[in-house]
Amino acid sequence: MNGPPVSAAAPAAAPSVPHRPLARWVARLGAGPLESGGHRVTGLVNDGAERTDARSLPLFQDPAWRRVCLTARRGGAPAVPALALHHPGRGTAYVELDDYGRPLRASTAGTELVARIEARWDVPPSEPDVVRVLSGESLDLRHVLLYRLADESEPPPVLFHSLPWAGLEAVVDNVLSMLDTAGSAERPAFELRHWFTPAATRLAGPLAVLERGMREGREPLVLRREAAALLTGLLAARPERIPGATTRRLALLAERLGAQDPLLRHTARVITVRLRPGGSDRRLASPSLALRMDPVLPAAARTTGSGYRTTVRDESFELRADHTPGGRVRVMLTVPAPPGTDEGAWTTSPDGLVAPLTIRSAETGTARLWIALRAKENSLLGVLELFSRPSRLDLVADEPAVPFTALRSVPAAGLVPSLRASSAATLRLWERAAAALPAGHPVSVALRLHRDEATR
Incomplete structure (x- = not known):
């Protein structure tokens, strides 16, 4: 290259982390005289390791890398101001690439802002000028910077207001x-x-x-x-x-x-x-269908042996849990019947409906079960049988019911715990749904896995 590139303003204090790529892909810029219209990309993407996230490449663990704004071009495309990294000791520079393999657009002000944020990665700045400058940068730069921040730290919420x-x-x-x-x-x-x-x-x-x-x-x-x-x-x-x-x-x-x-x-x-x-x-005042189940029953329930019931309602929606002295929790969810099939109505699916239930405990973290729903008078009712754990359980049923077919993105193994918690009558609802779904659908596969468990 024809002399060192113009670097972003040096931060007042040493950065808490090295300047590393924001994008998944980078490419080395050619050395020697400036190419007409800007620096030319000559290296392979990630030096040949295209499937590796550039941020984890050993090359960029060296804290000597510095943020720079370079005019760069790849192939026959026009040169654009782009986000890059320069190593003063080695005299080498890498340009960051967008999802299409093009130099990641960034202005000088945007590059200086990235350097400023990297210097305070754990607690990024959030002054009005930060949001103003970031809002004027390319969508690719805004996305990749905020994605990395959200993944690696807890950035101020106002930074996300710079999105379009x-x-x-x-x-x-x-x-x-x-x-x-x-x-x-x-x-x-x-x-x-x-x-x-x-x-x-x-x-x-x-x-x-x-x-x-x-x-x-x-x-x-x-x-x-x-x-x-x-x-x-x-x-x-x-x-x-x-x-x-x-x-x-x-x-x-x-x-x-x-x-x-x-x-x-x-x-x-x-x-x-x-x-x-x-x-x-x-x-x-939130209408959330959320219940908290303590691991130990109230004294009155323990002495009578009758169990303990908690209920929360929101209009036609109800979540109820019966906690028995034997350590079982019977969860019942009631929701309105689906709308009719007259013209213009939003209908349900012939394979039936299933509702998600979120379970949180200090012992096992957060898990999601699915409750198969059956018609009962003017409502739909679903039941799950759980074992209480030695820690408090939080049950939340705020997500909407969906057709079984919508579970196509859920791994089959992730559905098996819901089958374990189902009664024989509830399992028949899953089997009826599987009959209406393709053989390879996670519901069908989960039923096979559950049957295999039962025969071991």
């Missing part, structure tokens, strides 16, 4: 408009893609699929499934990482989806309480 939330709001507005008028809408100009995953997983993907499905007139079953997936993602999202204007739109969308389908109503109510402004003051 206006684009997500436009997609939400499209869905709201189609729900209100049942009319068509123009295709959004902004493609959501993976840009929002550092702030919230399972949000942008289901939202984009739901919007496209409504715009293209997909069948109600598909729309209900994606609406349930979107609400499940919103339930897990951290509201402080999402700007206020966006949370208000998302809360309104959750309300409308809950009004569209009774099975989604409880989840929508929990989400709107969390996303409304001033939500920190309203958490006590």
Whole structure:
């Protein structure tokens, strides 16, 4: 190279971690005179180790690497200002690459900001100028920086406000408009893609699929499934990482989806309480279906031998747990019956419905079981039989029920504990669902695994 590249401003204190790649891929820049239009990429991606995350390459464990902004180009593409790393002692430089193998765009100010954040990786700065500069950088740089921060530290929530939330709001507005008028809408100009995953997983993907499905007139079953997936993602999202204007739109969308389908109503109510402004003051009023089971029964239950029942309700939704002196916990979940099949309704699936139950304990951490639901009068009822553990159990049933077919992304081994906790009558619901699903579906495979266990 023709002299050393221009480096980002040196931090006041030594960085707590070496400057390492943010992107998964890097490539070495050619040495010697400047190529016309910028530095030329000459090296292989990750020096030939393409399947290795560049951040873990031994090369970059040397603390001498420094952040730089270089004008770089690869192949016949135009040169662009890009994020790079320079080793002063070796005189070598590597440019970071985006998902398409192109130099990762970054301005000089953006590069200096990355160096500043890396110097305080465990407690990144969050002043207004940080968010302002980051908001002006390329989407690739914003995504990869925030992804690394979220994975390796606990960054200030305001940093995630630099993501392109206006684009997500436009997609939400499209869905709201189609729900209100049942009319068509123009295709959004902004493609959501993976840009929002550092702030919230399972949000942008289901939202984009739901919007496209409504715009293209997909069948109600598909729309209900994606609406349930979107609400499940919103339930897990951290509201402080999402700007206020966006949370208000998302809360309104959750309300409308809950009004569209009774099975989604409880989840929508929990989400709107969390996303409304001033939500920190309203958490006590949350309608969450959450129960806490102590390992030791109350004295009255121990002396009578009758067991102990706890119940929580939200309109037509109910979670009940019976804790017996023998150490068993019988969990019963009641939800409204699915909507009818008249024109315009969001219908359920012929393979039946299953509801997720989250179980938390200090002994085993967090686990998820699935409750098969059967019709009972005007409701759906599901039952699981659990053994109480020597630590307190928290049971939460806020996620919406979904068709068995939606379990296609759950590993079969992860469904076996739910089968172990099922009665003979409940197992028949799983078998009926498996008969309507492909042979290789996780539900079918889990049933085979469960039968193999029983015959050992």
